[in-house]
Amino acid sequence: HLWLYRLLVAATLLVLGVSVRWFWKGLLAGVPHKGMYSLAAGAFLLIWFQVMPGTADSLYWYSGIVVYTWPLILFFFLGGGLLQKPKPLLLKVLLVLSVFGIVGFNEMAAVTVLLVVGSWCVWGSSKADVPLKVWLLLALAIGFLLLFLSPGNARRMVFFANNSNLWDALYISLVSLVKLNAIHLQSISLWLLVLLVFPWLHLIRIPAGWSDRKAPGLPRWLVRLVKHPLGVFVAGQVILWGLLFIPAWSMGINPPLRVYNFLSPFWLLWLVGLLVAVRHHSGEKTVKGWPVFQDRSLKVMALLISLSLMVNFVKIPGGEVVFGGNVPRAWHDLALRAAPYNRAMHQREALINEALQQGETTLTVPPLRNPPATIHFLDIFPDGEHWVNRLVGEYYGVERLETREK
Numbered sequence: 001h002l003w004l005y006r007l008l009v010a011a012t013l014l015v016l017g018v019s020v021r022w023f024w025k026g027l028l029a030g031v032p033h034k035g036m037y038s039l040a041a042g043a044f045l046l047i048w049f050q051v052m053p054g055t056a057d058s059l060y061w062y063s064g065i066v067v068y069t070w071p072l073i074l075f076f077f078l079g080g081g082l083l084q085k086p087k088p089l090l091l092k093v094l095l096v097l098s099v100f101g102i103v104g105f106n107e108m109a110a111v112t113v114l115l116v117v118g119s120w121c122v123w124g125s126s127k128a129d130v131p132l133k134v135w136l137l138l139a140l141a142i143g144f145l146l147l148f149l150s151p152g153n154a155r156r157m158v159f160f161a162n163n164s165n166l167w168d169a170l171y172i173s174l175v176s177l178v179k180l181n182a183i184h185l186q187s188i189s190l191w192l193l194v195l196l197v198f199p200w201l202h203l204i205r206i207p208a209g210w211s212d213r214k215a216p217g218l219p220r221w222l223v224r225l226v227k228h229p230l231g232v233f234v235a236g237q238v239i240l241w242g243l244l245f246i247p248a249w250s251m252g253i254n255p256p257l258r259v260y261n262f263l264s265p266f267w268l269l270w271l272v273g274l275l276v277a278v279r280h281h282s283g284e285k286t287v288k289g290w291p292v293f294q295d296r297s298l299k300v301m302a303l304l305i306s307l308s309l310m311v312n313f314v315k316i317p318g319g320e321v322v323f324g325g326n327v328p329r330a331w332h333d334l335a336l337r338a339a340p341y342n343r344a345m346h347q348r349e350a351l352i353n354e355a356l357q358q359g360e361t362t363l364t365v366p367p368l369r370n371p372p373a374t375i376h377f378l379d380i381f382p383d384g385e386h387w388v389n390r391l392v393g394e395y396y397g398v399e400r401l402e403t404r405e406k
Contacts, residue, residue, distance in 0.1 A: 005062070012065050012073075019076035020045055026083025031203050043193060048265050050309055050325035051187045057258035060376035068262040071109035074098055075116065082120045088132055095139040107246045108262060114140060115239065169249035176244045176255055177237065183260065184267055187325065189308040194275065196301045199292045201279040204272070232277040236270035326374065333372035344368050352396050361399040379403065 021041035028036055049055065058064045074097055081091045098113050117136050184190060225231040243263055247255040279287075293301045310331060312324030323329040348365050355363050362384075371377040380389045384402035393401035 016073050019073045023076040023080035026080040050327050051184050052261040052264050053257045055374050056376035058261040064258045067106045068258050092135050108243050172248040173245040177241045192305045199287050201276045204276050229277040232274045330374050333374050337372045363401050364404045367403045
């Protein structure tokens with residue numbers, strides 16, 4: 001039912017916001033003002049929604065929500081729990097959920113969970129963490145077993161394996177990495193936010209035991225390399241490349257937009273880690289020449305960031321509106337496209353209902369014009385035998401449904 005579908009989208013956004021706030025609460029544990037958790041989470045989500053290539057694949061498509069957005073929700077809950085560790089029972093529940101979160105055809109989610117778990121197992125030094133690590137490894141073992149046994153993965157691998165080889169996958173994933181970087185680097189809002197928050201990034205804590213350039217189980221040179229900005233830069237790009245390689249290898253094609261949307265928050269977290277490393281590495285040297293916005297200037301910067309989010313679009317003379325992100329596209333859809341689209345949908349339904357009352361079973365309706373760009377829209381086709389037409393016709397209870405120009 002349509003109301004249930006809408007509820008699923010709304011619930012996903014709500015739980016996503018809660019999970020991101022939970023994650024930032026772990027990162028900003030040393031910040032005295034609790035409102036900073038919500039502020040950081042809100043800024044993170046806004047920038048993410050602004051720069052993701054398309055909202056439809058990950059927010060308005062049922063499979064995209066379940067397979068890509070919900071594993072991200074699990075990642076933020078699990079990551080925030082590992083950072084805070086307030087209740088071991090809660091973490092055990094998250095670990096059990098991760099078994100199901102990495103099953104399906106989203107192998108990137110499985111590898112992401114593995115990286116998070118592996119990193120935490122290396123950093124943890126308390127003996128009290130040992131039982132939790134056992135739960136962690138057990139959950140991962142079961143999850144990966146289910147992942148490999150998933151029939152969907154096996155069929156996809158067999159179907160696409162002949163269309164790609166190792167070198168093709170490496171090339172495709174490298175090109176995709178360049179695209180992923182370019183999508184984010186062109187965001188004006190992102191760089192204005194970086195300009196605003198950079199002097200305060202020392203408030204983001206580094207993992208316990210790393211402040212003295214030591215970490216249990218790791219040589220000192222490796223700790224220094226990982227903490228160095230250059231090391232963070234290289235490590236982050238290699239990890240993102242590896243995550244992009246997974247769909248490129250299994251699908252043999254350029255990964256679809258929902259893959260970029262899934263990796264977008266990890267790119268943003270990598271940028272935060274890189275900036276934090278620069279901030280800690282340079283100390284006060286960088287901040288001396290960096291503008292620190294406070295009081296009235298802080299409000300001005302916040303206003304500029306908001307405006308860059310809201311009105312980053314250009315009208316081509318005689319052509320379409322070109323948007324610099326999803327937020328202005330959403331406002332444009334709400335203001336100019338939502339109402340006409342709603343009226344057209346109701347008019348089409350009225351025509352169908354009127355025809356059904358007259359006993360007609362073969363219907364021709366006009367196409368829907370100018371649908372919103374931020375939703376997952378797929379209209380019926382002139383060919384009444386098209387599978388989309390057959391499904392829509394079955395929904396309305398007619399034998400044949402097609403679209404024709406008036």
